[in-house]
């Protein structure tokens with residue numbers, strides 16, 4: 001019998017991760033011998049954890065906060081997305097060497113491909129927030145040929161740092177204070193909330209501070225937050241008549257490339273998988 005492949009998700013803390021549910025669902029769905037476990041690793045222990053995957057009988061796994069930048073530094077090989085984003089969320093071994101990818105940009109784009117296939121026909125995007133998730137989304141938008149990307153952030157310096165990191169001849173990227181956000185709405189074909197505003201426990205009952213009444217009716221609004229599924233931002237976008245895509249899809253799609261690497265089957269994001277995660281979220 002083939003040896004049971006063991007993969008992991010690590011973070012600190014990690015108990016809220018939904019990744020074990022996603023990969024566990026696929027392992028059962030495809031009848032594979034394998035496991036996927038949450039493993040809490042403190043920041044000071046992460047380097048030794050990552051360098052000894054083979055000794056721990058692990059084929060690879062996912063990395064979440066606060067280890068994504070450290071994982072990036074430890075990899076001997078990185079794919080283009082990881083290099084561009086500067087953070088790693090997926091690890092595996094090749095000839096004993098630690099390899100890393102960042103599948104968040106893929107997950108973001110694949111989710112919109114599934115829900116709103118023409119989303120990348122727009123060429124102007126407005127991104128709210130300048131944290132780690134924002135980096136992955138900017139990379140995805142550049143890959144999909146967006147020509148104008150405006151980044152709004154409470155702390156302007158963080159948005160300016162992303163502008164320096166991602167600027168190129170192909171795309172105009174600019175940083176803005178929140179006070180300028182309303183004025184950037186009408187020209188945007190895609191509006192993405194990457195801030196934690198509206199996340200459960202972060203003012204989800206307050207009105208989202210952006211005027212969407214002048215948004216283009218073709219515009220698509222999407223949030224990376226998925227608890228709650230309908231964030232204040234998405235609620236407001238729906239009221240304004242925009243198309244919307246919630247954040248759960250990105251979480252499900254970003255898991256696909258890792259599962260394929262570790263277990264050898266490219267899994268599908270299905271309604272049944274989504275229902276399985278929603279059922280857990282309702283608990």
Ligand code: ATR
Pocket residue numbers: 128129130131132133134153154155156158194195196197
């Ligand atoms: P992630 O890696 O998930 O993107 P993060 O790096 O903590 O998380 O970034 C959170 C984002 O939400 C940041 O853009 C943050 O703005 P700052 O850079 O100014 O901190 C934004 N954010 C969080 N709380 C906010 C608030 N009350 N108002 C506006 N923006 C907020």
